[in-house]
Amino acid sequence: MQIWQIRVWGLVQGVGFRPTVWRIATDAGLAGEVLNDADGVLIRLACTQDQLDRFTRDLRQQAPPLSRIDGIEISVGSNQAAIEGFVIVPSKSGTARTGIVPDAATCADCLADINDPKNRRFGYAFTNCTNCGPRLSIIRAIPYDRPNTAMAAFAMCAACQQEYDDPADRRFHAQPNACPDCGPALLLVDGEGEPLPGDPIEAAALALSEGKILAVKGLGGFQLACDATNPKAVALLRARKRRAAKPFALMGKDLEQIGAFAELTEATKAALTSAQAPIVLARARQDGTPLATGIAPGQNRLGFMLPNTPLHHLLLNRVNGPLVMTSGNLSSEPQVTGNAEALARLDGIADAWLLHNRKIVNRLDDSVVQIVGEAPLVLRRARGAAPAPLQLHPGFAKAAPVLACGADLKNTFCLLKDGQAIVSQHMGDMENDRTHRDFSANLALFSKTHDFTAAAIAVDTHPGYFASRIGREFATERKAPLIEVQHHHAHIAAELAEHGYGPETPQVLGIVLDGLGYGNDGTIWGGEFLLADFQRFHRLAHFAPIALPGGEKANIQPWRNTFAHLMAVFGPDPLVKIEQKFGALPVLSDLKSKPLATVEQMIDRGLNAPLASSAGRLFDAVAGVLGLCFDQIEFEGQAAMYLQRLAEERPDEAGLYLIEPSPVIHWHSLWTGVLSDLKGGIEPATIAAKFHNSLIALIADLGSKLSETHSTSTIVLSGGVFQNAVLLNGVEKLLTAQGRDVLVPRQFPINDGGVSLGQATIAAALGV
Incomplete structure (x- = not known):
């Protein structure tokens, strides 16, 4: 018998990891303890070597669905005093190394709860458990505990507290845990902020059926909804939103409903029903039920998603068909997140506002993927996917911390630290002042939650990029080295990093086709064949200028x-x-x-x-x-x-x-x-x-x-x-x-949304 200390790294907080450890240990009759800290999860276990081997095997095999184990380190415990029973102890703070888990779509168990008239959460729009619900959208700090989230404003009732405290309950330490008696509440209001009569969901559904436009406070921001089969409503939304032709995103109640309008392959269904619940581009059915012609003018693809919160499920259950569910903003602006902001900025667009009183701490757009060759291709990485860290090749483990500021279009930034790359959620085009503020706010949050201080800052070589200007200012203020990275080189490095290549990898051929990127000869590139690794590149061929x-x-x-x-x-x-x-x-x-x-x-x-x-x-x-x-x-x-x-x-x-x-x-x-x-x-x-x-x-x-x-x-x-x-x-x-x-990238965008990852790994490989 030995006292072992087991350190688990990865996405292991806020996903039901500690109760899983508790269950495996108690089922095996082992004594010890488990806790969250800034590094991840720490376990002390009294057992034999054989029992330890079985425990770690079971832990990997039975890890919660939203978790990701990046590493397990085992050592002999410094305290060999006898311990009895197995307990979950309070979290400890410290230098942050654990990742923030992405928001996750409503799980089947919670969906059953809100649809069961006998359940105390019947019809409750904020139902969640450790296997689903908000994370990044509500978090302010690590560890991911309730006081560090937007749920700190809601004291749990006795029934919710009992679930929260019971390791055998799937809501054990589910930080957003709540019910109608103690949690956030819905409110439907008019443009003056005055409550409208009736049940908010029922009244909202009625408004949609009447052709009205509804502003819905979603998981990471407001959305604008209307009946997708009503041409007048869709045309009105286009006119009010000043969005002449760009396709609208759609939300369908279930796969059967979506399948009436779009061709669904097995890969498409898998993407739609994943915990990320992204918008998935699918070919429109030629023989399908018609949608309003203004949904996707001139296109043969429709961008569909399934409901990703209980609120969306409840709303879609009360309307007859799919809804337009597009970002709540004027075109080119970031979506709004606050109630007062929504009433002000969406005035003249929406007819009614479906609000709630849980604060959106961090703005999140919907993720977007399409299926190419029966595999997902990420076009926008946000809700459900960001900011899950990428575990890099071991060759990056000792690299100094790097901040990479990304590109100007589809901007993300990347923090590289302790052998991981943390790429932010999609923030949009940096030409908008509100996106600049988003960049600064998100960088402050990520730096705080990951205890991050940049030793070097990487930017695109383009002299006019707003993101590069911000990076140069940071480098000057913090007296940190500035590394300028050629745009297409960063594209290649991002894919090498995603696929597990290390700093010393041999050169590969990169074919990068895009709109514009600043070349190292001072001209504009965009049709490039480059021989490249993480440290250098050589232009072999290109489209004629x-x-x-x-x-x-x-x-x-x-x-x-x-x-x-x-x-x-x-x-x-x-x-x-x-x-x-x-x-x-x-x-x-x-x-x-x-x-x-x-x-x-x-x-x-x-x-x-x-x-x-x-x-x-x-x-x-x-x-x-x-x-x-x-x-x-x-x-x-x-x-x-x-x-x-x-x-x-x-x-x-x-x-x-x-x-x-x-x-x-x-x-x-x-x-x-x-x-x-x-x-x-x-x-x-x-x-x-x-x-x-x-x-x-x-x-x-x-x-x-x-x-x-x-x-x-x-x-x-x-x-x-x-x-x-x-x-x-x-x-x-x-x-x-x-x-x-x-x-081909599968986890990060093939477009400029992945550039920050490439910038960060190039800077790290250069050893600055």
Whole structure:
């Protein structure tokens, strides 16, 4: 018999880990104790070596569903005094090393409670247990105990306290534990904040059925809801929210209801029903029940999620169909979180407000994924996923703490400490002042909860990024080294880190396709083939640089990119030459209405027309020539999304345009082929499919050749353009068929939401 000390690291607080330890130990007749502290969970156990081995085996096998064990360290206890029985002792504070567990969707047991008329939580919108409910959205500090959360304002009644104190109860130390007698309460109010009559849920459901717009206080922020089958309600929401075309997120009651509108594969169902309960992009059913046409204009995918809180379950049970459930804000702003703020900022948008009196401490958007090749691809990592830490390769264990500030679009930051990377929830685009405040507030919280002080600060090399400016200010204030990381290098490093590669990993081939990233030669990159590891990179090949006439305007007006590409291929006054060769094409008359003389002069003189190897702008240019979003896009990626949708109308046998793979990829044959097809009356859908097929073949061919030349079989695919499911699936399949090991991110976004992880690991690998 020996007294052992067992240290467990990972996501082990607020998930029912201590009662699991208690149950395993008491079932085995072992004596000891378990407690939470800033490092995770600490166990003292009196047992033999054989009993210890069985205990640790059972602990790993029977760990709670929301937990994650990153490590177990066992040592002989310093105090060998005899102990009797097994007890759970109060938490201890100290230097924080344990992670904050993400919020989790309502579990089946709690859902049964709120639907059972005999249960004391019947119809209660804040029901939870250790297997579900709020975490990050309500936490203020570590350890994750009730006094450190928004639930500190609610004293438990005797019945809830008994559950909370009983290790055999699934609500043992469930910090948000509450019931109708002692917990948060709902209130439905009008625009003046005056309560509306009736049961809040019943009255809210009635308002939705009448075509009204409802502001709902969700888990991490307010949402705007309306009947998704009511065209007038959807159009009204678009007008009031000033959101012209971007698709709305939808919430369905269950898989059966969602399946009436969208095609559900097994992978889609698994993502929808996971504890994260993200928005999942699924193909709209052609034979399905119709939704309002304004839900996702011009798209063939719908973004559906299941209810993720008891409040959402109760509301969806009382309406006849799915609801629009979009973020509660004006377009481009972060969603609001406070009751007073919601009444003020959503005035003129909502008709009624479904409020409650539990504070949202930390703003959280809904996570978004799509299924590509029967595996999830993360587009936004937030509610349900963040901020679960990533356990890095052991080679990062002794790295000094690094703060990485991320990119300007889809911003996240990353804290690297003790061999872990903690990536924040999605915060949005840094052009908005409210996002800046979110960044600062979240950084303060994460630094506090993880006892984090940066020894170095990593930023993107782009001189104009707001996130980089913030990082430079931090570095100056704290007298910490500043590491500038090239944007596409960070994309590659993020995937290497996610897949468990260490600082000394051999170089891999990274193919990064996105809109814009500042190159190390001072130009704009975006179609890149890089040989890279964590410490260095070398540019092997890239898309030909094409002017962005008007600078930022070229990011939102596809016609500018169409003209710039045509001018790059056909030279000065390209429309005359094109008309002479291909005849009168619709795109020519559309372009003639634009100020082409001025634009051509800008390109010739290099005035506000920077060169960029951008893959994103190539998609815009091709979309423009097909008349898709020709004048202007309403949201990022709109033209490319329309182009993908068009391509999916045609089979793979549409053919392709032959593009020569070379260190600098030019588009002469592509544009000659596209214009020839337009002249020949080929349908736009076929041209879109041929464009995708051509790009897939080009990328796979060049990628395979470069990987062979540079003796690496590992190829990383990253960048926002790879959110295109047709492109990603096609390239991955071809490269895999050619024997390459293809890495695609599965836990972190393939877009700029993962850049901070790459920045942090590069800085750590450099040893600064």
